[in-house]
Amino acid sequence: MTDQRFTTAVYSERLARVAELARESDVDAVIVGPGPDLEYLTGSTASTFERLTCLVVPTARAPWVVVPRMELAALRSSAVGDLDLETRDWVDGEDPYTLALKGIGAGVTAVSDALPALHLLPLADRLPVVPQLATPILRRLRMVKDAAEIDALRRAGAAIDRVHARMHEFLAVGRTEREVADDIAAAMIVEGHTRAEFVIVGSGPNGADPHHEVSDRVITANDVVVVDIGGPVAPGYNSDSTRTYCLGDPGPEVVAQIEILQRAQRAAFEMVAPGVTAHAVDAAARDLLTAEGLGDRFIHRTGHGIGLSVHEEPYIVSGGDTVLEAGMAFSIEPGIYLEGRWGARIEDIVVVTADGAESVNRRPHGLTQL
Template identity: 65%
Template sequence: MGFSGEHGRFSTEVYAGRLRAATAAAAEAGLAGLVITPGYDLRYLLGSRAQTFERLTALVLPSQGAGAGEPTVIVPRMELASLKDSAVLELGLAVRDWVDGDDPYRLVAESLCTTPPIATAVTDSMPALHLLPLAEVFGVVPVLATAVLRTLRMVKDAAEIDALRKAGAAIDRVHERVPEFLVPGRTEADVAADIAEAIVAEGHSEVAFIIVGSGPNGADPHHECSDRKLEAGDVVVVDIGGPYEPGYNSDSTRTYSIGQPDADVAKRYAVLQRAQQAAVAAVRPGVTAGEIDAAAREVLAAEGLAEAFVHRTGHGIGLSVHEEPYIVAGNELPLEEGMAFSVEPGIYFPGQWGARIEDIVIVTADGAMAVNDRPHDLLVVPA
């Protein structure tokens, strides 16, 4: 079971297993079923890249039990072609098409084979223009399917882990090329343009984001790029990523120094490096997401840098760049084998400089496996 390059998705068996798991989870939650409109959840369940329009497209996934209907895709007749690259046909799912003048929301209710009020969950990306008519037909406002699907999407299967490893290797190859772009006199935007070209050249389907924060701009964690020219002595934060077929994202940050850094920068960066290492070392099943955040934060606090760390330690990653689990203080979610997330502590000194180190890690049976292997040192490039 793995990636099917012909269709830009995984094998049919992968999606069949996900549908079974989602159906069982909905039944366990006491729901009549799930209604999933286009977005990451639909892509996860069917490999579909259909888009949301004013006309309803939805996967209707009834729960198991007596009288339950069969999984059905409701789709406008004029959008039938949007299913061709998904796993819908190979899975043998029922397809009910409709034309303008029909009531697609009634088709959803009929596919669930229950009578109102219908306790149903919908994907959190469903537009209000579809949610409200569904609520009227169901006789009750649906709940979000997030609680039903979150564990399925957080815990990656073997095919997803393989995809994330390939994405990580691809973005590592881009970071390997970054030093040649960091030339004094060039602008951050010049560097970002070169990186964008390299991201695609190294196998990504597109660019998701590029941050090139030089000098004082590096102190803004979400700076993108600007016309500021690189200078000798700059510390430069480079945070980059994008989707790698079948759509799983890379995300990696390394920090560079144009010329040898001064002693204070080197000293503070060394603390950050220890903090990132401590957080990765703390990862294992049963440890909470909040404890991973604390592992990084405690190292920085011990050296007086607690106030310089202004964001969470990490975020889950997969079809979306940011998804659960979130590695943040107060999150008591226990980690499970197969969860994938970033570990990216940073330190920021407004008006001066900033630094961040980020790897994507996958929880293993007894620890963590990083999908990135570029050096974590403050990487010095010629001035």
């Protein structure tokens, strides 16, 4: 559904920018299948299965959409209905691929990376030149958020903060990770999410697995528990925040190491500013942990972009040459993981500002003892 905070003018401007960037890249047309790119450009959350739905943005004329007639009404209920796009609907037995390509020139066509091979290959068979990925064009648009998108990320951040603030209601000795996760997922809906995209509850040794989800392990006294949760808040922009909790007293060594982790997360945040590379942000956290003897316990990148997708560009990774710009949004989430014992992670979503960064999350960063 279209969110009224995103006006027709916003979507029209995005479509115009796609065509402009395509021309700069010597691409004659961009074909976008259902997924976050289509949602970004039109507000449509349409799906595609065996029947082709796509948006075609040529550089030499106005764009159009191709859609099965049986799904036409749903498509028009999104921003597509307000954009006055040419609509090419089709019924079973007709050739939607030739219909989609009618009016495209003989030059290069680029396709979104979410377009399945089921549809990409028939399109490629009908094109005079092998298509290329449209990712370099589309990511340049989606990496830099506009004011409405940043406001949506703020609302998502506040919603997930409200869930973390209630963690004392869910985490308790004697409960299983799965029971806790079920309660968290329900609370996410209550606090404003449209769904729980993911819920990670890693207690004790399970916290040492960064992508552990949940299990039937019973939480015991003095367990360190990693809680990483997120999901979309209307109009579809995602939250993602991790905090580390303890059910009792974990001991002075654990407390000291999580305090070091907290300093590493803060160092990365303070590094963020326009003109800084993704590598430099990653290094700020990684170098501090290494200096404190915990570098080998940090086994993943420092962050990932976020928006309509939970994971998108820019990626805050060692060696990453992306230069930060105002409006980029991403996580800062260093972690330390001691296999077989415990783990910890601290994660905020931050937005690059004109002279630094803004965090959309406000919950305390240190170890929270319940």
